Amino acid sequence: MGGFLPGGAFASGEGPRVDRRRLLLGGAGLAAGATVTAGWTGPGGGHEAAGDGPVCHRGTVLHFTGDPGDREHGNAHTHLFEDGALVVHRGHVVYAGPWESRPPAARVADHRGHLILPGFIDTHIHSGQIDAVASPGGQLLPWLKKYIYPAEMRFEDRDYAAQASWDFLNILLSAGTTTAAVHTTTYPQSTEAFFDQALRLNLRMVAGKVLMDSGGGTVPDAYLDRDWRHGQELTRDLIERYNGRRGSASDPYGSSRLCYCITPRFAPTSTLRALKAAGELYREFAGKGEPVWAQSHLAENRDEIDLVMDLFCDAFPGRRLRSYLDVYDRCGLVGPRTIWAHCVWPDHEYHPRPRKCRHRHRGPARDRQVLRARGAGVSFCPTSNLFLGSGFFRLHRTRDAGVPVGLGTDIGAGTSYSLLHTLGDAYKAVQLGNGFPDRLPEPRRHTLTALRGLYLATRGGAEALRLQDRVGSFQPGMEADFVVLDLGATPALRRRVEAAQSVHDRLFALTILGDERCTVATYVLGHPVYQRGHSPYTPFRA
Ligand code: GUN
Ligand code: ZN
Numbered sequence: 001m002g003g004f005l006p007g008g009a010f011a012s013g014e015g016p017r018v019d020r021r022r023l024l025l026g027g028a029g030l031a032a033g034a035t036v037t038a039g040w041t042g043p044g045g046g047h048e049a050a051g052d053g054p055v056c057h058r059g060t061v062l063h064f065t066g067d068p069g070d071r072e073h074g075n076a077h078t079h080l081f082e083d084g085a086l087v088v089h090r091g092h093v094v095y096a097g098p099w100e101s102r103p104p105a106a107r108v109a110d111h112r113g114h115l116i117l118p119g120f121i122d123t124h125i126h127s128g129q130i131d132a133v134a135s136p137g138g139q140l141l142p143w144l145k146k147y148i149y150p151a152e153m154r155f156e157d158r159d160y161a162a163q164a165s166w167d168f169l170n171i172l173l174s175a176g177t178t179t180a181a182v183h184t185t186t187y188p189q190s191t192e193a194f195f196d197q198a199l200r201l202n203l204r205m206v207a208g209k210v211l212m213d214s215g216g217g218t219v220p221d222a223y224l225d226r227d228w229r230h231g232q233e234l235t236r237d238l239i240e241r242y243n244g245r246r247g248s249a250s251d252p253y254g255s256s257r258l259c260y261c262i263t264p265r266f267a268p269t270s271t272l273r274a275l276k277a278a279g280e281l282y283r284e285f286a287g288k289g290e291p292v293w294a295q296s297h298l299a300e301n302r303d304e305i306d307l308v309m310d311l312f313c314d315a316f317p318g319r320r321l322r323s324y325l326d327v328y329d330r331c332g333l334v335g336p337r338t339i340w341a342h343c344v345w346p347d348h349e350y351h352p353r354p355r356k357c358r359h360r361h362r363g364p365a366r367d368r369q370v371l372r373a374r375g376a377g378v379s380f381c382p383t384s385n386l387f388l389g390s391g392f393f394r395l396h397r398t399r400d401a402g403v404p405v406g407l408g409t410d411i412g413a414g415t416s417y418s419l420l421h422t423l424g425d426a427y428k429a430v431q432l433g434n435g436f437p438d439r440l441p442e443p444r445r446h447t448l449t450a451l452r453g454l455y456l457a458t459r460g461g462a463e464a465l466r467l468q469d470r471v472g473s474f475q476p477g478m479e480a481d482f483v484v485l486d487l488g489a490t491p492a493l494r495r496r497v498e499a500a501q502s503v504h505d506r507l508f509a510l511t512i513l514g515d516e517r518c519t520v521a522t523y524v525l526g527h528p529v530y531q532r533g534h535s536p537y538t539p540f541r542a
Contacts, residue, residue, distance in 0.1 A: 124339065161185075
């Protein structure tokens, strides 16, 4: 493929900041004394040692410092350098900008012709479902019972959990994903296995043990926490051992990248006491200045919501239950660093079946305002919403309400680990959402642009998880997790990209036709951890 962005760029002068200098081909322009490396020297080798100088990655560099869809500031949030440089020192970004203006570097990794983006951030995924992805038939509740609980129960076996977590993380890296918000399983050993493997790879991961103390006859007793108190004790122990854990042999800079996430599966599998205990833990650690994260599912499926309203309608005496979100909110679980998956039907924006109880639940629609006021984030999981027939997430309404949104694969209901592939379904879900349940008038119809999509997959995820001061963009000081993408990875994508007339066209083709095959290399804290052609199934040796 020729340069990444031959020709056009943005048609008018009104587009995002684009450095229009054409991408150079060949080796001209390297700093005197610099060495050119291919960027990859195999697992465990070629890592930038602590004493090494800065490394300059040359290629087309794109990152966001805010939402490009923001009406006022969108353009200022977009940073694209056709002939760009990303300079990394001691695992952190020191410079992202035009090649010509780069600071001195000891080495140059030449990625010309490829796109360098911040590592993708998957805001909702289940490590315990690695072997249940693509299990057919049924909407959420029967699907969970038939496939998911049995699959997650295999994680009781520590060896299985260790190997599965290792494979899971390597699959993520092969898709260019460097940070994820992960539900493990109810077994604490599966959470330990996950964190231990993430620590070996030095990843910034947000994860937690699943809390479930009530199955309503759908969850095998053996897969439930003994009781709410036991679930809380196990969670506290894991927080104390893993949240912000410092240093390791492979972590020479003493950074602490593991983030504990309190993880009640969803309201129907928790007692009210367990949800309150989860909220108490979340607030306790925030109060101690050692904040933890929290995550769950919210308003994904209409049968699920009806169930929640039946289960919890009398739970808060004297106060009418307003919505599904209200359950979590009254338990003190909704706040900064909390991420809510799906949110397809906030305020039950559908015609609910008549309640068994005597209450009327349709109060004013306020869920998005509550999420915004609490500083909580939402995970948009389009492949999962389509696979389980859950519905269409209202991306624009949610963003317009000021709620941070990231993208989630939701493996195993989701059908791809690749956030590029997920963006393809996100685009289609937004298109279809214009017509369901009612056809929206033309001025109220929306579409998902490539820039906004790539923002959701990177910086948007970081904002939803409140990690934007660490990952998700290339501002100086950020942790240097990034992915190198090939827009000529498949014949179909290559031809489409070569025929494209503008940067938007090329990036749009990437979001519709791209997937993990586009990942040339993935870097974590400046170290190469994946390279195309090397199996992601690196044998795991305990
Ligand atoms: N709601 C509760 N558990 C799950 C799960 O594992 N996947 C999805 N998609 N929704 C859920
Ligand atoms: Zn999920």
